[in-house]
Amino acid sequence: MSNPFLTATAVPGHGIIHLALLPPSTPRLKTTSYQYPLKLISPAPVRTENEPYHLVHTVYLLTYGGGLVAGDTIDLTVILEPTTRLILLTQGSTKLFKSPGPHVLSKQCTTMNVAPDSALCYLPDPVQPFEHSCFEQSQTYNITMPSADRQRTGSLCVLDWVCNGRQANGENWSFYRYGSRNEIYLTLPEGKRKLLLRDNVLLDQSDAHGSIVSRMHDLAVFGTLILFGPLFHSLGQLFMAEFKALPRIGGRKWDSGSESEDDEVDAAIVRRAGRHREESAHGVLC
Incomplete structure (x- = not known):
């Protein structure tokens, strides 16, 4: 006898954000779906002052309970169609709760597809690993090269950072393991992919070079800021001038x-x- 009930197709932790264009050129969130422990909140979009026809959408990335427990997995896909604008934020630090051992990880995988003339600004709060937590994440950005001369390459502003834990509880880089990898690929018109950037951060207590805290030199936060594309060119120049x-x-x-x-x-x-x-x-x- 066949099963009379529908087969569940939802996968825990999976989410999709698809920002599309409605005719003639109105950006709308076509898809915003998520499954526990991931939650997505999208307030009403705002209009830009210098570009009156551009709506900027904002989506908040949340987790039930404010963090990830050992074994949780999040898999998020973001799709931006041409000329769309998206800001990804969080409503506080993502907590990484204690793991029973270094072999039990929390994981997060994010794939973001950025079309020509679109822009993504991803500015989350810092990840906060609790003592004896274990976490790995990968973030892949696929930027499509424009096929028409009048189009510009998509733009990225990405901040990836982690703090030393709960200082009020005496924690100072006391987790088991934290890994974060950012990759940016340029998709050429003929379909080939070209790697532009690979940034890999790995903080592991089992490293032979000593504990994490001994290698952080009193830093409480460690992060990477990635700027790419014409929309954030002037901002990148400002940072370079300040660095010099x-x-x-x-x-x-x-x-x-x-x-x-x-x-x-x-x-x-x-x-x-x-x-x-x-x-x-x-x-x-x-």
Whole structure:
């Protein structure tokens, strides 16, 4: 006798975000689906001031209970059609709860497909691994090259960062393992894929070079910021200019923030010098 009940097709932890275009050119969330422990919330989109015809959608990535327990797996796919804009956020740090052992992992896999002229801004709160937690994640960004001259390549702004745990509980990089891999591929018009960037972070207590805390040099947060595409070009230039202006040993007076006493002092230099002093006092600059 055949089963009279429908077969369950939902897979735990799977989610899809598909931002499509309705005729003539109105972006709409075509699909927003998720399964426990993943949850997606999408408020009403907003219009950009300089581009009145562009709607910017925002989706919050949440987990039931505020985090992942040992053995949880999340698999999220994001699809952006041409000229769409999407911001991915969280409503707080993703907690990684204690694992019974280093062999029981929580996992997260995210695949994001970015079409020409579209833009993705992924700015989550930092991952917060609890003591004796174990976690690995991979994030793959597939950027499609434009086939028409009037189109531009898609743009990315991605922040991937992790903190040292619950400092109020005395935790300081005391998890078993944390791994995060970011890959950016450029899909050519003929269908071939070209690897543009692979960034791999692995923090493992079993490493032969010592404990994680001994290798972090008093850092409380470690992260990677990735900027790509024409929409974030000016932002990337700003970061590069600020990086070049960072204090160097023997090259800048820390008390004044200037290269020499004869440097012209303008508002930008004064503001930068003040920020450098504050960052140095709070341990941001080592």
